[in-house]
Amino acid sequence: MTLHTQTIHELRARLRRGEVSAREVTQAVLDRIAAVDPKVKAYNWLDPDDALAQAEAIDRDGLAKNGKPLAGVPIAIKDLINVKGQPCTCASKILQGYIAPYDAFVIHQLRKAGAVLLGRTNMDEFAMGSSTENSSWGVTRNPWDLERIPGGSSGGSAAAVAADEAIAALGSDTGGSIRQPAALCGCVGLKPTYGRVSRYGLVAFASSLDQIGPLTKDVEDSAILLGALAGHDVKDSTSVAQAVPDYTQAFGKGVKGLRVGMPKEYFIAGTDPDVSDGVRDAIQKLQSLGAEVVDLSLPHTEYAVAVYYLIATAEASANLARFDGVRYGLRVDGDDPIEMYRRTRGAGFGPEVKRRIILGTYALSAGYYDAYYLRAQKVRTLIRRDFEKAFDKCDVIVTPTSPTAAFKAGERAADPLQMYLSDIFTISVNLAGICAVSIPCGFTRVTRLPIGLQILGKQFGEETVLRVARAYEQATDWRLKRPNL
Amino acid sequence: MQYETVIGLEVHVELKTRSKMFCGCATEFGASPNTQVCPVCLGYPGSMPVMNEEAVRKTVLAGLMLGCNIARLSKWDRKNYFYPDMPKNYQISQYDMPLCLGGGVDIKLDDGKTKQIGLTRIHLEEDVAKNSHFETTSGVDFNRAGLPLMEVVSEPEINSPDEAFAYLTALKEILVSGDVSDCDMEKGQLRCDCNVSVRPIGQKEFGTKVEIKNMNTISGVRRALAYEIPRQIAALGKDENIPQETRRWDDATGATTVMRTKEYAHDYRYFPEPDLVPVVVTDAMLAEIRKLLPELPEAKRQRFMRQYGLPEYDAGVLVADAALAAYYEQAVGQSKNPKAIANWVTTELLGKLAEAKRTIAECPVAPPQLAELVALIDGGKISGKIGKEVFAEMFASGKSPSVIIKEKGLVQVSDTAAIEAFVNEAIAKNPKSVADFKAGNEAAINFLKGQVMKLSRGKANPKLVGDILLRKLQGP
Numbered sequence: 001m002t003l004h005t006q007t008i009h010e011l012r013a014r015l016r017r018g019e020v021s022a023r024e025v026t027q028a029v030l031d032r033i034a035a036v037d038p039k040v041k042a043y044n045w046l047d048p049d050d051a052l053a054q055a056e057a058i059d060r061d062g063l064a065k066n067g068k069p070l071a072g073v074p075i076a077i078k079d080l081i082n083v084k085g086q087p088c089t090c091a092s093k094i095l096q097g098y099i100a101p102y103d104a105f106v107i108h109q110l111r112k113a114g115a116v117l118l119g120r121t122n123m124d125e126f127a128m129g130s131s132t133e134n135s136s137w138g139v140t141r142n143p144w145d146l147e148r149i150p151g152g153s154s155g156g157s158a159a160a161v162a163a164d165e166a167i168a169a170l171g172s173d174t175g176g177s178i179r180q181p182a183a184l185c186g187c188v189g190l191k192p193t194y195g196r197v198s199r200y201g202l203v204a205f206a207s208s209l210d211q212i213g214p215l216t217k218d219v220e221d222s223a224i225l226l227g228a229l230a231g232h233d234v235k236d237s238t239s240v241a242q243a244v245p246d247y248t249q250a251f252g253k254g255v256k257g258l259r260v261g262m263p264k265e266y267f268i269a270g271t272d273p274d275v276s277d278g279v280r281d282a283i284q285k286l287q288s289l290g291a292e293v294v295d296l297s298l299p300h301t302e303y304a305v306a307v308y309y310l311i312a313t314a315e316a317s318a319n320l321a322r323f324d325g326v327r328y329g330l331r332v333d334g335d336d337p338i339e340m341y342r343r344t345r346g347a348g349f350g351p352e353v354k355r356r357i358i359l360g361t362y363a364l365s366a367g368y369y370d371a372y373y374l375r376a377q378k379v380r381t382l383i384r385r386d387f388e389k390a391f392d393k394c395d396v397i398v399t400p401t402s403p404t405a406a407f408k409a410g411e412r413a414a415d416p417l418q419m420y421l422s423d424i425f426t427i428s429v430n431l432a433g434i435c436a437v438s439i440p441c442g443f444t445r446v447t448r449l450p451i452g453l454q455i456l457g458k459q460f461g462e463e464t465v466l467r468v469a470r471a472y473e474q475a476t477d478w479r480l481k482r483p484n485l
Numbered sequence: 486m487q488y489e490t491v492i493g494l495e496v497h498v499e500l501k502t503r504s505k506m507f508c509g510c511a512t513e514f515g516a517s518p519n520t521q522v523c524p525v526c527l528g529y530p531g532s533m534p535v536m537n538e539e540a541v542r543k544t545v546l547a548g549l550m551l552g553c554n555i556a557r558l559s560k561w562d563r564k565n566y567f568y569p570d571m572p573k574n575y576q577i578s579q580y581d582m583p584l585c586l587g588g589g590v591d592i593k594l595d596d597g598k599t600k601q602i603g604l605t606r607i608h609l610e611e612d613v614a615k616n617s618h619f620e621t622t623s624g625v626d627f628n629r630a631g632l633p634l635m636e637v638v639s640e641p642e643i644n645s646p647d648e649a650f651a652y653l654t655a656l657k658e659i660l661v662s663g664d665v666s667d668c669d670m671e672k673g674q675l676r677c678d679c680n681v682s683v684r685p686i687g688q689k690e691f692g693t694k695v696e697i698k699n700m701n702t703i704s705g706v707r708r709a710l711a712y713e714i715p716r717q718i719a720a721l722g723k724d725e726n727i728p729q730e731t732r733r734w735d736d737a738t739g740a741t742t743v744m745r746t747k748e749y750a751h752d753y754r755y756f757p758e759p760d761l762v763p764v765v766v767t768d769a770m771l772a773e774i775r776k777l778l779p780e781l782p783e784a785k786r787q788r789f790m791r792q793y794g795l796p797e798y799d800a801g802v803l804v805a806d807a808a809l810a811a812y813y814e815q816a817v818g819q820s821k822n823p824k825a826i827a828n829w830v831t832t833e834l835l836g837k838l839a840e841a842k843r844t845i846a847e848c849p850v851a852p853p854q855l856a857e858l859v860a861l862i863d864g865g866k867i868s869g870k871i872g873k874e875v876f877a878e879m880f881a882s883g884k885s886p887s888v889i890i891k892e893k894g895l896v897q898v899s900d901t902a903a904i905e906a907f908v909n910e911a912i913a914k915n916p917k918s919v920a921d922f923k924a925g926n927e928a929a930i931n932f933l934k935g936q937v938m939k940l941s942r943g944k945a946n947p948k949l950v951g952d953i954l955l956r957k958l959q960g961p
Contacts, residue, residue, distance in 0.1 A: 318575045
């Protein structure tokens with residue numbers, strides 16, 4: 001029996017019955033990491049002794065038998081979520097030496113649920129990127145093809161889950177950073193509704209867009225992990241006080257009678273034909289399962305990338321201002337504070353982060369604010385209204401997650417704009433504050449790379465989104481295919 | 486040429502709240518450096534602010550006291566600039582939608598007239614840390630970082646250093662009376678930036694504005710302005726340009742010097758704070774805060790003059806300290822002589838408190854005891870002079886005046902026969918003074934009075950002593 005290939009729900013049953021211990025599961029995953037991570041490079045930091053000690057404590061306290069939802073399940077954490085006593089580098093040199101003095105809300109939730117916190121996964125620096133190439137730790141590889149990137153920015157988390165180096169993982173999604181790598185690595189990635197999961201302890205990239213969410217091997221795990229992460233947190237004023245349902249409850253209902261919207265702006269030339277064919281086939285599958293397909297328009301879609309790169313960079317320019325060498329992380333001394341800031345930030349940030357800080361600073365500058373930031377906020381409202389209107393006509397919207405499958409490392413590194421377009425289908429969801437999941441829906445014909453289907457729901461529509469995802473998943477066998485490592 | 490001065494003041498007031506503006510850290514002054522800090526007020530990665538509702542209520546209360554319009558919807562913004570005292574290198578503040586708009590502060594002018602200085606706005610923000618510079622290094626104490634800071638911005642309607650002084654004094658008095666802030670300047674709880682310009686009388690446009698930053702005493706503001714205004718006028722008189730700049734006041738040299746010129750002006754790149762939701766002031770909240778509205782100092786001063794027949798000076802001294810005024814009113818409630826109580830409070834009581842370095846809250850003499858003392862004097866039980874002795878004992882021991890009088894045998898002698906005996910003795914012992922008096926030197930009687938009091942060891946009723954002495958000396 002291979003423990004590391006199991007899902008949360010499979011392991012949970014075995015752990016509850018006492019067939020395996022948390023220590024055995026953790027050891028199995030650690031062994032898998034030791035075997036394949038030198039190739040995949042999903043992890044930035046790992047403390048096997050600490051992980052095993054956590055597992056032993058869980059076994060000792062009998063947490064699995066007490067019904068703790070994640071008892072004994074090893075979960076990998078994206079390297080921008082604070083875990084007390086562990087580094088939190090955000091894949092940046094500027095956080096060199098920083099040890100988190102506190103737990104993020106989601107970490108508190110995971111500990112409460114009995115999870116084993118495995119280690120920290122690679123990402124694009126400060127979550128800025130779509131390939132996990134912008135990392136001070138080096139490039140993470142796609143388990144399906146080691147020459148290719150895993151997507152990003154939560155590429156380490158997605159690769160770890162796809163390579164069975166973790167049972168599940170946490171990522172963060174500002175413009176697609178959970179869903180796009182999930183699509184490229186063939187796993188399930190959910191971006192919850194803005195406010196559903198507390199951001200307290202998540203190092204902010206763009207505060208009005210960021211959400212933490214699960215990366216898992218199947219839809220049921222996604223529902224289980226979301227249930228553990230979600231909830232109101234008084235320390236995050238934007239978290240919403242709304243009851244957390246059991247997201248697996250609606251699974252049995254299927255999709256019969258549900259209206260599935262197909263927005264024409266998401267089925268366009270420029271998308272890899274293999275991807276669009278895979279997504280169209282998936283929609284037909286949903287139709288055959290009893291769903292009604294509705295044609296839609298989301299007319300302001302074309303502005304989403306521009307709006308996103310103004311709002312996200314503006315917020316980032318302020319959020320990243322605190323990395324100055326005064327209190328923590330890297331410091332390069334100078335003769336006066338300004339010189340110290342220049343040297344510290346010059347040495348600490350990578351080129352993409354600098355590019356975005358400059359962009360955001362510019363968008364907020366006197367004389368440009370109205371034309372850029374304020375205008376972007378207005379268009380953001382229009383994009384949100386597009387979705388409100390669309391959800392009058394349908395229950396969920398389906399689109400491709402990414403216009404292409406995984407590309408080769410270095411292929412787009414020289415062309416930031418081309419890289420920004422990787423997120424063209426995922427960005428609007430963050431701008432509108434709604435939820436969406438990416439699930440596997442096939443493989444490209446020649447390269448045999450995973451393709452992602454994106455299912456979008458209205459605010460707090462996670463139950464419906466997961467129900468549709470689950471129905472599709474159960475009617476296909478994509479989830480059973482694993483990369484050959 | 487005649488010039489006119491235009492001054493606008495930005496006053497920063499630290500609010501009196503238990504915790505900081507956006508986290509739960511304590512606010513006490515004087516703790517060891519960096520002991521009242523947490524990931525939020527240190528700007529650690531991933532931490533998020535949570536608004537302190539008490540700070541919002543205090544600001545709304547201040548707004549109501551100052552006659553502002555309270556914004557039912559206001560919001561938070563990020564003010565971006567880099568400085569080592571800024572944990573996040575942006576300050577959470579309120580830019581275009583502050584909590585309070587308009588309002589004003591009444592000040593008394595030299596000619597006795599009242600002038601209202603209009604307010605532009607009051608907004609809430611977080612304080613920054615405190616930098617210290619050592620021989621080769623610098624240190625930052627983040628205990629102050631994140632304290633709730635209220636900024637009161639006046640209209641440019643102040644026209645002289647004295648008006649600025651009066652404005653700040655009145656504003657401080659109002660805020661203290663509402664328990665919004667202690668405004669303790671030694672603790673930096675009230676700090677002020679002055680915008681000052683001069684222009685020829687009759688000119689419509691303002692002159693070039695100079696900002697004097699970080700003033701932390703009210704009298705310092707007056708001195709700085711008294712230096713800066715003639716400096717600007719002299720420059721204009723010599724046809725020199727006044728550059729738009731920020732200056733600092735040096736109390737030691739008594740001059741302002743340039744801190745930075747306009748080329749270094751910041752672009753703060755304000756934008757709405759995405760980590761906080763807008764502030765909504767509901768009807769219910771406003772009604773609750775209205776209940777806390779104290780009587781404003783000026784109104785109280787007028788009432789004290791009217792109700793208790795006090796002179797303006799006494800009323801002013803009492804009202805300047807809300808606790809002192811409350812003490813006074815408690816004592817007056819049990820007394821028939823409000824004026825006498827006022828005299829005792831403003832002279833003896835304040836004197837003793839100052840001597841003992843105590844506040845009114847720590848006063849060992851309870852208000853009813855002071856009322857009792859005044860009643861004993863008014864009833865002729867003891868003389869005013871003995872009263873002071875009794876008061877000193879009350880302050881030292883906390884005992885009631887009647888107990889002290891009994892213990893020390895200080896009851897005033899009003900027995901005519903006893904006094905006559907002292908008078909006779911004094912007359913017999915001082916024939917020269919008697920002769921002087923009879924020769925027409927009326928002042929000589931005062932010496933004799935003193936001798937009688939001395940013989941009675943201060944206990945003789947002074948009025949009776951005078952009467953009897955006069956009768957005896959004028960008598961046959």
